[in-house]
Amino acid sequence: MLENLSQRLIGYRVKAAREASGWTQDRLAEAMGLKDRQSVSDIENGKRALKPDELVLLTDTLDRELDFFLDPFQVAGEAQFSWRASPGLAEHSLDGFELRAGQWIGLLRWLREKEQDRPNPLKHTLRLTAQSSYEDAIARAESLVEALDLGVVPAERLAEKIEQELDIPVLYVDTIETPEGDSISGATCHLQDMGMILINRNEPEARRFFDLAHELFHALTWDAMKPDHRESNSIEDRAKGKRIEQLANNFAAALLMPQASLANLIDKRRIDDVSHLADVAMQLRVAPVALAWRLFNLTWICAETRDALQQEHQRPSVAGTPKRFSPAFINMLHRAIDRGHLSARKAAKAMGATLTQLVDLFAEHSLPAPFEL
Numbered sequence: 001m002l003e004n005l006s007q008r009l010i011g012y013r014v015k016a017a018r019e020a021s022g023w024t025q026d027r028l029a030e031a032m033g034l035k036d037r038q039s040v041s042d043i044e045n046g047k048r049a050l051k052p053d054e055l056v057l058l059t060d061t062l063d064r065e066l067d068f069f070l071d072p073f074q075v076a077g078e079a080q081f082s083w084r085a086s087p088g089l090a091e092h093s094l095d096g097f098e099l100r101a102g103q104w105i106g107l108l109r110w111l112r113e114k115e116q117d118r119p120n121p122l123k124h125t126l127r128l129t130a131q132s133s134y135e136d137a138i139a140r141a142e143s144l145v146e147a148l149d150l151g152v153v154p155a156e157r158l159a160e161k162i163e164q165e166l167d168i169p170v171l172y173v174d175t176i177e178t179p180e181g182d183s184i185s186g187a188t189c190h191l192q193d194m195g196m197i198l199i200n201r202n203e204p205e206a207r208r209f210f211d212l213a214h215e216l217f218h219a220l221t222w223d224a225m226k227p228d229h230r231e232s233n234s235i236e237d238r239a240k241g242k243r244i245e246q247l248a249n250n251f252a253a254a255l256l257m258p259q260a261s262l263a264n265l266i267d268k269r270r271i272d273d274v275s276h277l278a279d280v281a282m283q284l285r286v287a288p289v290a291l292a293w294r295l296f297n298l299t300w301i302c303a304e305t306r307d308a309l310q311q312e313h314q315r316p317s318v319a320g321t322p323k324r325f326s327p328a329f330i331n332m333l334h335r336a337i338d339r340g341h342l343s344a345r346k347a348a349k350a351m352g353a354t355l356t357q358l359v360d361l362f363a364e365h366s367l368p369a370p371f372e373l
Helices: 007-020 025-032 037-044 052-061 066-070 091-116 134-147 155-166 205-221 235-239 243-256 259-265 274-284 288-297 303-310 327-338 344-351 355-364
Strands: 080-085 170-173 184-191 194-200 230-232
Touching: 007 037, 007 066, 025 037, 025 052, 052 066, 080 091, 080 205, 091 170, 091 184, 091 194, 091 327, 091 344, 134 243, 134 259, 155 170, 155 205, 155 243, 184 205, 194 205, 205 243, 243 288, 259 274, 274 288, 274 303, 288 303, 327 344, 327 355, 344 355
Parallel strands: 080 230, 170 194
Antiparallel strands: 080 184, 184 194
């Protein structure tokens, strides 16, 4: 059983469990009857394998279930998250959702490894730092639009291109929403061998696309400027956020509204026509307020037009709510079950679903159930 999971991954989990319990390496070494703290350090760094009896002792000592250390879909201790959540959302609620999301991410990584044998050795970055200017972030975004061939309306193919060209999975998920309206908008998850983006699929279309572009910035700059574990998802807070968040906002605005697209869609003779500009915002799948600030910062419109455009309501979306997770993820999951690489029960457990709900998920993606109920 231990042989099926790498020492490195088990080591991550040992360290996570130890730190969560507030234990030092010296204390854990003493409790387990190990020679010294270096033995614990070697286990946590994947240099020394745990013996079966040591693992049993470890579960008792740190009060963890055996699955915590042996579940191939666990990412505890190695996954790092940066969440966009309402300020009023309780920390324990966010922590609980993070554990749930971790199972999806761990399962997706396992599926990718089964199909690709090894992680993609290439890692895309934006070559930006916390000292970079807003103009630098905007220029990188404009260049990325061309490099990814996103076309006149970048939002339309953005998720597809992020997955196919940048090898960053994008999952549209159902997140927490309290009766008071507090929710999670999205997140970036960083692992040593891959990055991933989570987006709340139930938010308005314009907000989903802006969150996607914003999280992409973090995914492509994580090593240079790691974001905080939690940031506010309110528009007001974002406007006065930390420098890294401001860089991400400028990048997102330019990615979704590059100058070439604006020049193509806006009739310059109607540059002060708020109704026309609101229609352009709808075409670009962005909020009127986002377009207002983008055009104002480009000095294409005056403050009066900016303020008027901000008051315009978002036009209705025609695309609808995205399907849960992503076609790539669900297709891989279907193949793994169909080929006997993964049992339906294990898949359902990792997805936090019943077998019936798993069947419904496949049906949502127009796939027949690869197992019988």
